[in-house]
Amino acid sequence: MEARAQILPSLPVPNSTSSCWQDPPSAIHDLRSTEELPSSADYVIVGGGISGAMIAWNLLEKSKDARVVMLEARGAVSGATGRNGGHTKAASYRTFPDHAQHHGMSQALKIARLEFDNIRATHSIARELGFSCESRPCDTVDIVYDAQTFDAGVKAINMMKGNLTSEECLDGCGQYRIYGPEEAAERFHVDIEGYNGEKVAGAFEYEAGSISAYKFTSNILQCCLDRGLNLQTHTPVLGIIPCAAPDQQDHTSSPPPRWLIQTARGTIATPNVILATNGYTAHLLPTLQSLIVPLRGQITAQRPGTRLPQGGCLSTTFSFIYKTGYEYMITRPQTTPFPGDIIIGGGLGRLPPDAEVGEYGTCDDSSLNPQLSRYLRDCTKAYFGSHWGKDDPAGRVRKEWTGIMGVTGDGLPFVGQVPDADGLWVSAGFNGHGMVLALKCAEALVGMMLGEEISDWFPDCFRISQERVERLREIGFKGRKGMSVSEGPEGSR
Incomplete structure (x- = not known):
């Protein structure tokens, strides 16, 4: 198992199988909002599944003038979200004793409540916005x-x-x-x-539910496009590198770029890059190799x-x-x-x-x-x-x-700012549990980015930290620890 965990993830392959949900493909499947790639943005989200879509949704709701660009390696919602099993199911009891033992009762209760709230919020959004998504x-x-x-x-x-x-x-x-x-x-x-x-x-x-996550997320992305999201499909990210230190004499009101996002179509400079790339994350962030x-x-x-x-x-x-x-x-x-x-x-x-x-x-x-x-x-x-x-x-x-x-390795997602990397954020590692975690994790991540207080409802054990990274490296990767009975591609629920 350790040897398999050390394999460096590739980019998404171009000739993937197609799920029943993706037939027919959505109207935004191949969308590029602008012909040319923007040279800069306030936020660049890498990954256009349920995590990336809900991060964009929250950013555009709370920062209405923000310039948000989303980069997707293949078509829109072409990854695990578009090929899951249609469940919104938490099975919180299955992991509750382990969470209580290793993280404390307070954290176990927060996880169970977050999962339940995530399910209800998903169907509530679909109902209130009139999405046609088999909710x-x-x-x-x-x-x-x-x-x-x-x-x-x-x-x-x-x-x-x-x-x-x-x-x-x-x-x-x-x-x-x-x-x-x-x-x-x-x-x-x-x-x-x-x-x-x-x-x-x-x-x-x-209580649980079923839904076409492909249609739900495609609808969320359409709402984000209506609010100004710049979506660039078929634009895989080839690398993320730090920018040179900004000129101290530059007193412009916008935050200086910290990161350069490299693609075959050009480079985007941004102060904030968000990896919503789940199983592919270590391809762009090698520090999480064997951790996701x-x-x-x-x-x-x-x-x-x-x-x-x-x-x-x-x-x-x-x-x-x-x-x-x-x-x-x-x-x-x-x-x-x-x-x-x-x-x-x-x-x-x-x-x-x-x-x-x-x-x-x-x-x-x-x-x-x-x-x-x-x-x-x-x-x-x-x-x-x-x-x-x-x-x-x-x-x-x-x-x-x-x-x-x-x-x-611990069955929990990584959410937050990457240690020692200002402006580099991640929400990934959902253990086949994405449809009951990703929506609320996206809300929490945007709250962290905007300096909001979220600790009253968001589990601290989900946060990425240097201590957690080091602990998991010491333990080593064992396999399907913590995966719920709703196991499947990006929460096959």
Whole structure:
């Protein structure tokens, strides 16, 4: 694993697979706001996924006259955000005990609240601005196939409830319903024996949702364009270098540039550069090599079986959790182009150890892992059993694709100003958890940049610091620590 973590990330490959969400591409997919690259800007954001879009959104909301440029290596929203699994799902109970042990109860509670608030804010924005993006707040269920994992989940949920407010337990991030095996199988239309005869041990139901992150983020970017964002697609950043010290006699009102952003189309000078590059971050910031490691995830879109209720438009989203991993699954709502289609990803825990390790350190989302293709195709019928029925005459799999996540050694993102690098900011390393972290992390990052007080709600353990960097280097990179059951390319939720 350490050897894979030491592989230097590449730029995004030009010939990536295409997700179901990106068909058809958005109107801004190939947009360049200006024919020529601006020579300077107040802020340059590198990366046009959910993180970059929400950073631009907050900057343009709070600094209305700011000159903001966004650089994207491929088309708009072409990275992990545009190829995730459609979930807005936190599964906060899964990591809560670990967060409490290593960061303290106060930080664990802030993380759980931030994740929950992030989910509600995402769907609230989509609703209030009238986005057409398949936004569906709904419950989710974790079907658990291992007794020890189920028992640990019950203890974790009780631990959360014991430390949250009564209001949060009734209508918030502490509201969970627990089911035994028979009730879970009947209520959620799954076979009690599951994949390879693994029996259902129980289930947990709680608030989550599903959404097309591609359409949501494309809409956010359009709002930013209307406010003055300069978007430059197909403009990969080749390097970021410090500017020479400014002339002390220069008393202009604008902050002097600190950084030069180098591209094949020219160079931009800016006092502030923000890396919203997730798994690719170390390509431009080698100091984070082995601290944010690329991990390739795989997802399929499948036509539902003939016996699934409501034509496959199930009332909840799903995760299927077993001893070594999990899958995450949504079904597309009735009003979408392919109602009832199943979007399911994961399967890393089913790979042999050497094969799983091989998915780390790669930035190649142009190819598929054939072992995962076979497994993801077969597992849906196994999980639903007699409730599946016959396959669609056109075949089970409609489309499959890969995407690149960014995984950190402690399972937490890096948010803030890079140590000893004034004006160089980062919001990255979401551990497949981006759709329940990136929106609020973007809000926090912009707050840091503008000198706002955010410590009352933002977890200090998310901040990038020299101490944290050194601690993680000493520990070494171990793999999927802290990844939630909503694992997938940029929060495949």
